[in-house]
Amino acid sequence: MNEGKKTGAFWAAAAVMLAVGLFVAWPASTENESPYSPGKPLFEKFKDPLTAANLKIITFDEEQGQLGTFEVRRDSESGQWTIPSRKGYPADAVEQMRDAANALVGLNILDVQTENQGDHAALGVVEPKLEDLQVGDTGVGRLVTFKDESQQTLASLIIGNPVKNEDGKIYVRKPGQDPVYVVKMDDTVLSTKFQDWIEDDLLQMSSIDIKEAVVKDYSASISGRSVALERSYTAKFAMDGADWALNELLEYNSENAMAEPKVVEMPADKELNKDKLNEMKNALDDLKIVDVVRKPEGMSANLRADKDLISDNEAVQSLYTRGFFPVGSGAEGEFEVLSANGELNVTVDQGVEYVLRFGDVQGLSEEGDSDEEGDAGGVNRYLLVTARVNEDQFPAPNLQPVPQTIDELSAMLGVGKEEAEAPADTEAEMKEEATEETTEEPAKPESTEAAEEEMKETEPAESDDASAETTEEAEPATEEVEVTEEVEVTGEGEASGEGQGAITQDEDESTDEPSGEAEVQDDESKETPAEEADDEAAADEEMALQPAGEDATEAPAEEDDELTFDELTEEEKQERLEAEQEKILKANTRLLDERKDRLNAAKRRVADLNARFADWYYIIPEATYRQLRINRDELFVEPGANDAAPAGPPGGMPPGMQLPAGFGN
Known part of the structure; x- marks a missing residue:
């Protein structure tokens, strides 16, 4: 290859290398930006807090070197938390879980504090893994995990220290990752405190509903192989309106707990300690627990132990260590559970009675499930609670006797002799009034003799008023029969023919033979006899429908009402008997049904409460126990005294005499 070609190849290679270098050095596209950059949500897929069905929070106790686990779960079938x-x-947990889940839903990253693992302890985000930790380790965070119904993780986060001088900002980290983020969140809803996740009203009762309270002040303890018992007193209180009243006070022999108690009266120079009783009442209304421990399986809702439980040494030991002692009750081999520090029974107006048994001070739980946050490190006490129906609140109704014969009905209508004699007395009074009226009336008209003759004619009808049939036989005149019919038309029932109706009818029918009464009416009204008869008939009808007053003409209406039953025929009396029987039976049935409905409602309420109470020892603060207990010397105070000083629990429990079989409540 000549020099020219070599030079060209060199420059080509250099250009390629330059292009590669420029490509590598070019800034990354924003499309490849980290998903955990500021402004991004930590859990993009966790958008609906209602999908969270499980919450687990793991914490680390630096002093003990132990992990603490708090978990809340929703059952997929029942929906119960x-x-x-x-x-x-x-x-x-419905609302509490929603608020807790919302703390992580939409949680955005404000900043990335560090990606160095060595900074985790200083920021408080070390993961709580027992295998990686030991006593004295610091900087361990809270691991919070939410899961759905299928136990798939929705969000998991280690919550560390708050950012200094930045309100609401906290350091957090995802488990298994190094970056530590700064977020703004309210982590108080992620509480591991037991009380924050349960029904805070244990008894679900209101102090204004309390009707009775019974304080049973005794102590029980184990003495060898038996239960030793010391009994102080039993006091029965009742709410008298908005105030307390002492119904009964029984004191027991300190030398013999099983001896018959002595009834004690309230001292004349003392008064009931109502302040202490009100303190007890308010504590019941606001009774809260700090922890629970599950009871042995063999114990039933009413706290009677069966033979299987007594033979279960582990279960008996569970009771003993908490201050509860099964003893023979003598009833079909059952065993009653007594408590180390007595009982308090409270009845509310629905007829439900709560029984509270006070055990020993809480110690370390064998199960290792005590709430380390408890009552802020204070002393707590075991409590057993049950409910039962107070039968005394459902007395048998006062039923009216049902008459079986006419004579019984007659006696019943007379209310013994008093009302049975009333018709006769009324009849005599009415006759006397009628006589007085007859004597006084002629004074007004001029024809006195005619009026006297008219009264003489009507006297037999007045004296013979036992029944309409007797009247017809004694007086066959058509006028008297028509008189009776006229009275019945005006609504007077079966009448004797006395009174205004008789006079009116007599005047109406005897137009060709003027009577003394006709002359009297003519003198007063100045009308023709026919007009007078019409007017008086209308007036008689109107007065028969009005209540009796002072006017003498209304007296026969009262007399007829009182004598109605005596004037009935035998057939009519039998009909009246059957009608009365039906009416009384309906009234009695209504009373019985009302009692039955109230009693059934109380039974249902008791069943619901015992379903909640049956499986648990409750743990209450010692301060609450002191409010619920009343010592003997706290029952009475000087007149006008202020609140009594709070009383502590009874001093030790020296062994007393052995509790024999047959001891009950």
């Missing part, structure tokens, strides 16, 4: 890290305790 539970806390697997608390043996499946029910969670109130």
